[in-house]
Amino acid sequence: MSRLLPYSALALAALCVALVAGTAIGESNLAPNVVYQVLANHLWQAGYPVDPIDAGIVWNYRLTRTLVAAACGAGLATCGVILQALLRNPLAEPYLLGLSAGASTGAVLVGLLGLGSVALSMSGGAFIGALAAFALVLVLARAAGPSSNNAQVILAGIAGSQLFTALTAFLITKSATAEQARGILFWLLGNLSGVRWPSVWLALPVALFGLVVCLWHRRALDAFTFGADSAASLGIPVRRTQLLLISCAALVTAVMVSIVGAIGFVGLVIPHALRLLLGPGHSRLLPASALGGALFLISADILSRTLIPGQVIPVGVVTALIGAPVFALILVSRRGRP
Amino acid sequence: MLPRLAALIAGLGLTSLAQAAATHYPLTVDNCGMPQTFAHAPERAVTIGQAGTEMLYALGLGDKLAGTSLWFNNVLPEYKALNDKVERLADNDPSFEAVVGKRPQLVAVQFEWMVGAQGVVGTREQFDELKIPTYLLPSDCEGKDNLVGADGTRLQAFQVESIYKSVHQLAEIFDVQDRGAALNADLKGRLDSAKAHLAGKDLSNTSALFWFSSADLDIDPYVAGRQGVADFMLRTLGVRNVVESTEEWPTVGWETLAKANPTWLIIARMDRRRFPADDYQKKLEFLRNDPVTRNMDAVKNDRIIVLDADAMQAGIRLFRGLQTLSTAFASGKAAQ
Numbered sequence A: 001m002s003r004l005l006p007y008s009a010l011a012l013a014a015l016c017v018a019l020v021a022g023t024a025i026g027e028s029n030l031a032p033n034v035v036y037q038v039l040a041n042h043l044w045q046a047g048y049p050v051d052p053i054d055a056g057i058v059w060n061y062r063l064t065r066t067l068v069a070a071a072c073g074a075g076l077a078t079c080g081v082i083l084q085a086l087l088r089n090p091l092a093e094p095y096l097l098g099l100s101a102g103a104s105t106g107a108v109l110v111g112l113l114g115l116g117s118v119a120l121s122m123s124g125g126a127f128i129g130a131l132a133a134f135a136l137v138l139v140l141a142r143a144a145g146p147s148s149n150n151a152q153v154i155l156a157g158i159a160g161s162q163l164f165t166a167l168t169a170f171l172i173t174k175s176a177t178a179e180q181a182r183g184i185l186f187w188l189l190g191n192l193s194g195v196r197w198p199s200v201w202l203a204l205p206v207a208l209f210g211l212v213v214c215l216w217h218r219r220a221l222d223a224f225t226f227g228a229d230s231a232a233s234l235g236i237p238v239r240r241t242q243l244l245l246i247s248c249a250a251l252v253t254a255v256m257v258s259i260v261g262a263i264g265f266v267g268l269v270i271p272h273a274l275r276l277l278l279g280p281g282h283s284r285l286l287p288a289s290a291l292g293g294a295l296f297l298i299s300a301d302i303l304s305r306t307l308i309p310g311q312v313i314p315v316g317v318v319t320a321l322i323g324a325p326v327f328a329l330i331l332v333s334r335r336g337r338p
Numbered sequence B: 001m002l003p004r005l006a007a008l009i010a011g012l013g014l015t016s017l018a019q020a021a022a023t024h025y026p027l028t029v030d031n032c033g034m035p036q037t038f039a040h041a042p043e044r045a046v047t048i049g050q051a052g053t054e055m056l057y058a059l060g061l062g063d064k065l066a067g068t069s070l071w072f073n074n075v076l077p078e079y080k081a082l083n084d085k086v087e088r089l090a091d092n093d094p095s096f097e098a099v100v101g102k103r104p105q106l107v108a109v110q111f112e113w114m115v116g117a118q119g120v121v122g123t124r125e126q127f128d129e130l131k132i133p134t135y136l137l138p139s140d141c142e143g144k145d146n147l148v149g150a151d152g153t154r155l156q157a158f159q160v161e162s163i164y165k166s167v168h169q170l171a172e173i174f175d176v177q178d179r180g181a182a183l184n185a186d187l188k189g190r191l192d193s194a195k196a197h198l199a200g201k202d203l204s205n206t207s208a209l210f211w212f213s214s215a216d217l218d219i220d221p222y223v224a225g226r227q228g229v230a231d232f233m234l235r236t237l238g239v240r241n242v243v244e245s246t247e248e249w250p251t252v253g254w255e256t257l258a259k260a261n262p263t264w265l266i267i268a269r270m271d272r273r274r275f276p277a278d279d280y281q282k283k284l285e286f287l288r289n290d291p292v293t294r295n296m297d298a299v300k301n302d303r304i305i306v307l308d309a310d311a312m313q314a315g316i317r318l319f320r321g322l323q324t325l326s327t328a329f330a331s332g333k334a335a336q
Helices: A004-024 A032-044 A052-087 A099-113 A122-144 A150-175 A178-188 A197-216 A218-224 A228-233 A238-260 A266-278 A282-306 A315-333 B002-018 B050-058 B077-084 B096-100 B124-129 B161-173 B177-197 B229-237 B254-260 B280-289 B317-331
Strands: B027-031 B034-038 B045-048 B065-069 B088-090 B106-109 B134-136 B207-213 B264-269 B304-308
Touching: A004 A032, A004 A052, A004 A282, A032 A052, A052 A150, A052 A197, A052 A218, A052 A238, A052 A266, A052 A282, A052 B254, A099 A122, A099 A150, A099 A178, A099 A238, A122 A150, A122 A238, A197 A218, A197 A238, A197 A282, A218 A228, A218 A238, A218 A282, A228 A238, A266 A282, A266 A315, A282 A315, B027 B134, B027 B161, B034 B134, B045 B050, B050 B065, B050 B077, B050 B106, B050 B161, B065 B096, B088 B096, B124 B134, B134 B161, B161 B177, B177 B229, B177 B317, B207 B229, B207 B254, B229 B317, B264 B280, B264 B317, B280 B304, B304 B317
Parallel strands: B045 B065, B045 B106, B065 B088, B106 B134, B207 B264, B264 B304
Antiparallel strands: B027 B034
């Protein structure tokens, strides 16, 4: 326990530095003291006179998107850890269960049917679509055989993803113009620019909830790493635990996808990288992955805002640009290991 | 009143000049790098794109139209009765066979991505094989590469001459050159009156931002970049566009836009309801409630102009848009 303290302090410090960096760096150049004054005004009513536009940018645009980036990164990385452990497949990631494909279909439907002006935003559509796809995958997997069979879950996920991807393509070809498709694509590639405080109050608790549930089941997750049979022999209720954890991952992912779109590679690469560094024990792997995911997505978001001056690149493009080479590196460095 | 009178006089003057010209067939028109030959004036035409449709109506050629397609908004009110008699082949892009089925002797097309090398409807070569001439509005092919970027990429800034050219060439094809000259004179008159309205006004420190729509209300909006039609309108009136991207409709973050703090905000009104921000009321609501944008000078001082989305496209409506903008800029108050 005494070894835990310095690590936790270090982790907290790293997170704080990243949050401040995410708030201080952005599309436009704001002096560091302006950023400090805005934060001080809000945190302890320092009462500095600040330009209201600058104040709004720092507090309502930058801080919110940085907090949501942290929550999404942490949430997606946690989900990646769970799915890789439960399914014992190195390619398992949060979107494996058809969630991102379902989210696209939901968002496109809202966009095309013009529901957008009535009740449902594209985010709402994406959330419903993601859960619908997940339900379909669950039903498929169950119909295909006993739930202890990992391959069936993975195959059901692939089938679900393909189906919903095809549906999206069908809807776009049928009724969208090129310009409309671009709008939807832009949204789907992952974008943090529409994030405000309500999103923060949704993303942070959900990410924490996911992390706590998983930490609660860390021993079970350790056991699942050796297969469902060994987990059963250790007295773990296999079916129930599996369903609970997968549903938890689906819920967290669906919420994140609906807030920021499908940001790839975080849920795949971060758990792998940290497993290589820390080993497979989930009591350390889970919090480390959550932190790693948060830091990774905050950095990616900073890059997405600063790479092209005056324009924002979808953050999903940045994570894939960094994520793909990192993943390749991990693959190469794993050569020769058991 | 005065500018209208001026336009009328200019129009009359040019009309009398152009009276003599009649088209000699067969006529060959070089159009976007593909010469098109007409043995006689087309009796049946199909349009793809609202700009071309309304241009033909303005030339008094409504009775020659066999079908229209690709609509963005309702037709201009003065052409409603005429338009009701013409079959609408599709709201969006029509199929190749729907167009060909009308046995058109001319297909007038607004955007190259409809009939270009990767044409959504078909390629111009396909139409050519069936001996159907296509006329692509020059504004979408001259100085523009439509194989690069989502909405194509303008290699040079949009030139208003391309609109006069399309009016002139369409009038030539249909042998109504006097009407073409009159229409062009009217359009030029509107442009001149819009400019004249601002004569003597110092606009060197005036800037503006065109907000077309956004995929989601809080998300980075589609705004007018440099070189497009919207930017041409600002340049003509001597107002600076705060967006510097050379893309036609780039997405730019609100942080950048709020810091640029333009004097005027110009927001698009359209009938389309695909995204929440298509509704200009929603745009206004966002601008007035967002913690950052509500502090922009243009919002605080109510310098927000609502402009028809079609006025930002290369068509005859652009000239009315210019007049709306110039009236607002001149009075310092927003016109809605």
